Amino acid sequence: MSGEGANLPLILLVEDNEAIRNAFAILLRESGYRVIEVASGSAAIETSATDRPDLILLDLGLPDVGGLEVARALRSREETRETPIVALTGRALETDAEACYAAGCTGYLTKPIDTEQLLRVLPTYLNPQE
Amino acid sequence: MIELRLYLEGDDRDADRLRELLAHEGFRVVESSGSDAPQPTVVGIREVLARRVEDLERTILELRNLDVAKSQFLTNVSHELRTPLTAIVTYGEILRDGLLGELAPRQREAIESMINSCRQLLSMIEEILTYARTNARAIELQPTEFELEDVVGHVYDMNASLIQQKHLRYEAKVNSGLPMVWADRDKVVHVLGNLIGNAIDFTPPDGILRVEARRWQQNPAWLEVVVEDSGIGIDPKHHEMIFQEFAQVDASRARMHHGTGLGLAIARKFVQLHGGRIWVESELGAGSRFYFTLPSVEAGRKLGAA
Numbered sequence: 001m002s003g004e005g006a007n008l009p010l011i012l013l014v015e016d017n018e019a020i021r022n023a024f025a026i027l028l029r030e031s032g033y034r035v036i037e038v039a040s041g042s043a044a045i046e047t048s049a050t051d052r053p054d055l056i057l058l059d060l061g062l063p064d065v066g067g068l069e070v071a072r073a074l075r076s077r078e079e080t081r082e083t084p085i086v087a088l089t090g091r092a093l094e095t096d097a098e099a100c101y102a103a104g105c106t107g108y109l110t111k112p113i114d115t116e117q118l119l120r121v122l123p124t125y126l127n128p129q130e
Numbered sequence: 131m132i133e134l135r136l137y138l139e140g141d142d143r144d145a146d147r148l149r150e151l152l153a154h155e156g157f158r159v160v161e162s163s164g165s166d167a168p169q170p171t172v173v174g175i176r177e178v179l180a181r182r183v184e185d186l187e188r189t190i191l192e193l194r195n196l197d198v199a200k201s202q203f204l205t206n207v208s209h210e211l212r213t214p215l216t217a218i219v220t221y222g223e224i225l226r227d228g229l230l231g232e233l234a235p236r237q238r239e240a241i242e243s244m245i246n247s248c249r250q251l252l253s254m255i256e257e258i259l260t261y262a263r264t265n266a267r268a269i270e271l272q273p274t275e276f277e278l279e280d281v282v283g284h285v286y287d288m289n290a291s292l293i294q295q296k297h298l299r300y301e302a303k304v305n306s307g308l309p310m311v312w313a314d315r316d317k318v319v320h321v322l323g324n325l326i327g328n329a330i331d332f333t334p335p336d337g338i339l340r341v342e343a344r345r346w347q348q349n350p351a352w353l354e355v356v357v358e359d360s361g362i363g364i365d366p367k368h369h370e371m372i373f374q375e376f377a378q379v380d381a382s383r384a385r386m387h388h389g390t391g392l393g394l395a396i397a398r399k400f401v402q403l404h405g406g407r408i409w410v411e412s413e414l415g416a417g418s419r420f421y422f423t424l425p426s427v428e429a430g431r432k433l434g435a436a
Contacts (some may be wrong), residue, residue, distance in 0.1 A: 017213050017216075017217065019214060019221075020216055020217045023220035023224060025225050026224055026230070027220065027223075027229060030224070030229035031229070038351050060394040090212075111212075111216050111217075112215070112216045112219045112220070112249070112252055113220065114223075115220060115224065115227065116223070116227070
């Protein structure tokens with residue numbers, strides 16, 4: 001990656017807890033991504049239409065619209081039909097993987113998110129052919 | 131001497147039988163009937179019993195509701211505790227990985243310890259959350275067909291770094307030609323993860339950890355999973371107790387384990403939901419073998435149909 005700014009992949013980070021959102025934003029920015037942060041499902045749907053992120057990191061435990069519903073809404077829209085969506089979920093017993101995929105998520109990570117694992121998998125979602 | 135006063139109504143057979151029974155047991159039966167009986171106490175024995183039963187049923191219902199409310203509370207609290215902890219772990223990892231500037235080795239070590247402790251705390255909260263959830267409402271199994279070998283491999287991967295840290299010799303044996311199981315995969319991962327986690331905790335460094343899946347001899351339509359370790363073992367008098375909620379055998383074990391005492395209770399619940407059994411064979415100082423059974427596809431389908 002040579003150029004600064006516009007060339008870096010843009011990630012939409014959807015997480016209602018401020019401390020966690022900030023932490024992930026730092027992690028992603030320091031690791032070579034551009035980040036837009038939103039705290040609610042409705043903001044996620046709006047922002048993704050205007051800012052066209054390359055990938056959406058979506059917390060499933062959002063207060064307004066449920067995360068799975070947000071995923072379905074994103075999939076039904078032209079702008080985000082193909083955008084990779086990586087769900088951030090509680091442990092396996094809470095939300096099962098099948099429900100994630102059925103709602104249109106590309107992948108999912110269970111909390112507490114292992115930051116190394118996150119940074120390892122992001123490129124595979126951003127460039128699936130590689 | 132206690133005097134038991136009974137006011138029996140009528141002369142039906144039940145009342146006679148009761149008179150006989152009480153007399154036989156050495157009670158003095160004070161007969162009173164008609165006009166000389168105190169008015170409010172002349173009550174048929176059946177009515178008294180019916181009222182008692184009603185009272186007890188009401189109490190049981192109230193207690194059940196309270197228990198559900200308590201479990202719900204536990205779920206909420208655990209959930210709320212988890213969120214900030216998750217943030218702490220993430221910030222810790224950001225610092226550890228030098229994303230906010232390089233750290234001296236001693237600083238890195240300190241942060242590493244902090245992260246490990248947080249993760250331990252998180253896994254305990256996770257366990258309480260799982261327990262509360264299994265109590266708050268009926269759990270519905272989502273059974274599918276799968277190979278036990280996959281689950282054994284998956285659970286090993288989750289624990290590989292701990293196993294390596296303690297230099298445990300790990301052996302897994304899944305007989306070929308074993309039928310697929312019919313079970314809720316997440317729950318089986320949870321059960322096996324718990325048993326292997328315990329085995330790692332209670333086995334000193336350089337010990338042995340073996341996992342085996344095979345047909346259950348007592349009923350070949352079922353499969354049996356064995357988790358065996360060369361650890362400190364469990365006194366037979368504690369074999370039943372360890373499967374109960376909040377049980378820790380003693381303080382020294384608790385120190386090795388850092389557990390909530392819920393792991394095996396949850397494991398037992400999950401196994402029983404599948405119609406299976408879980409048990410242990412062990413002696414102090416002689417390692418432990420934990421067993422649980424799961425239905426094969428053939429047996430599971432029958433269970434489901436029943």
